[in-house]
Every structure is written in structure tokens, then in C-alpha cells.
Amino acid sequence: MAEISSDIIRGYNDTIILYLLLDGPSYGYELSKRIRANTSEKYIIKETTLYSAFTRMEKNGFIESFTDEVLSGGKKRTYYRITDAGRAYYRAKCEEWNLIKEVIEKFIVT
Amino acid sequence: MAEISSDIIRGYNDTIILYLLLDGPSYGYELSKRIRANTSEKYIIKETTLYSAFTRMEKNGFIESFTDEVLSGGKKRTYYRITDAGRAYYRAKCEEWNLIKEVIEKFIVT
DNA sequence: AAGCGTAGTACGACAGCCGAAGGAACGACA
DNA sequence: TGTCGTTCCTTCGGCTGTCGTACTACGCTT
Numbered sequence: 426m427a428e429i430s431s432d433i434i435r436g437y438n439d440t441i442i443l444y445l446l447l448d449g450p451s452y453g454y455e456l457s458k459r460i461r462a463n464t465s466e467k468y469i470i471k472e473t474t475l476y477s478a479f480t481r482m483e484k485n486g487f488i489e490s491f492t493d494e495v496l497s498g499g500k501k502r503t504y505y506r507i508t509d510a511g512r513a514y515y516r517a518k519c520e521e522w523n524l525i526k527e528v529i530e531k532f533i534v535t
Numbered sequence: 536m537a538e539i540s541s542d543i544i545r546g547y548n549d550t551i552i553l554y555l556l557l558d559g560p561s562y563g564y565e566l567s568k569r570i571r572a573n574t575s576e577k578y579i580i581k582e583t584t585l586y587s588a589f590t591r592m593e594k595n596g597f598i599e600s601f602t603d604e605v606l607s608g609g610k611k612r613t614y615y616r617i618t619d620a621g622r623a624y625y626r627a628k629c630e631e632w633n634l635i636k637e638v639i640e641k642f643i644v645t
Numbered sequence: 646a647a648g649c650g651t652a653g654t655a656c657g658a659c660a661g662c663c664g665a666a667g668g669a670a671c672g673a674c675a
Numbered sequence: 676t677g678t679c680g681t682t683c684c685t686t687c688g689g690c691t692g693t694c695g696t697a698c699t700a701c702g703c704t705t
Binding site for chain 4: 431432434435436438471472473474477478481
């Protein structure tokens, strides 16, 4: 089973999360399932990675959190919504990705 | 000037170095120049990153060092040579790259 | 009664990258 | 002669993102 080295995804987890939030607000558990599904189980983000990304990105102003009070059972669930700054960051990351891909592929033999 | 975020190259510096060593032994300063040239100045590896990669990879058995005694002036220059384990690691990293590219690009809008 | 799925938090460790700084040799240039 | 730029490498300490471990807590099924 091909394990994905965390060191390459590092710094792109934020991008992945922001991409999914472009569709509308979501929360941790759901996002983790969407990442799994989206990649056909190839990438399974760790919970701690995910939640620490939330706090980091909220601090950076890329996302905003709110809680859904309607939830039954008193269960807490924190939703996150992408901000304009988050959208801009996402776009910048996409551009960066193309550069990085170009660079790395100069050193990859297929 | 588009700065390359180190967090994505992270973990692929080793791969880049190993690729260049496939051509034959080389040393730090030369490799750094080849990386610059190869990427049209897009990626300029930091010295500390480079030299710490050397020690790490030697510890892991991916490269071997030797010194050229013929050098004039008493200047020390440490050469590195890729090992079979290094070649295998490089090949594995190339495969991993294709997987990672596939994964990340599911979340990138071009 | 045990286990699974949902949903999240806290803590601490690690690894790789990087800034700052230094050193020592050499050639060029003025 | 002095100083600058290039070559070549090293040590040290800090930062950041990831991850392992562990825990809480509810509801449903087996």
C-alpha cells in the first residue's frame, strides 16, 4: 500500500481543505471523508493534522468558524467557512503548485 | 519573484540531489549550482538544507562520501556518490511523486 | 456489554528546513 | 596592499507542520 509521505503534502493540506470549502461551509469529520473519497482512499488525512490546520488557518484569516446550534443531542460540531483571504491564498497556492511541479519534474525520471 | 515554499519541496530535496548524483559523484557547491541552472534560477537550495541532506542521506546509506586528496591548496572538498540503496530510494520517490501529483491535482484548479 | 461511527480536543515529540554566523583559501581588481 | 567576490563547508539554534497517543462523549447495533 503506497503510503503518502507527509513531507510532500505538508503545506498543501491547507490548500486541499480550502478547495473543499469553496463548495460551502463544512466541518472536520465531513472534510476528512471527502478527502478520502475524492482520492479513492489514496490520501487519508490524520485528524490531528486536520484540526490543527483549522486553528492555523483561522488564525491566518483564511477561514471562519461557526457552530450549528440546531444539532440534536448537544453534540458540538464546528463548521468552517472560507474567507476572501482564504480564496486568494488558495489561488496563490494553485499558481505555486504549477511552479513546483515544473521544478520537481526536472528531477524525476518517469 | 516567485519564492518556492519550502514545505512542498520538503522531502524532495533528497530526491533532487540523488537525481543529480546519478550522473556521477559530485559535491555540495557544484550541486547547488546545478540545481539553480537546471531550474533556471527558480529553485535555489539553501546551503544548510543541502549539507544537512548529505549527512542525513549518508546515515541512511543512500550516498557515500569520499575526499579528493589531489586538490591543491589544502582545500577540503567532500564528494558524494550514490549507492544502490540510494538508487532504489530515488526510484521509489519517483513513483511516489506520480501518486502525490495525482492526489494534489484533485484539489487544484487551473 | 462491547464495539463502531460520529465529532472533536490536548499534549508532546519529531524531522526537515532555514537564518545567522563564521572560517579559510584563492583570484581579481584597483 | 587591501578588499571584494567566489569557492566550499560547518555549527547552532529555532520554527513549523505533521503525527502518535490518549481522551471525551453520544447513539446505534450486535
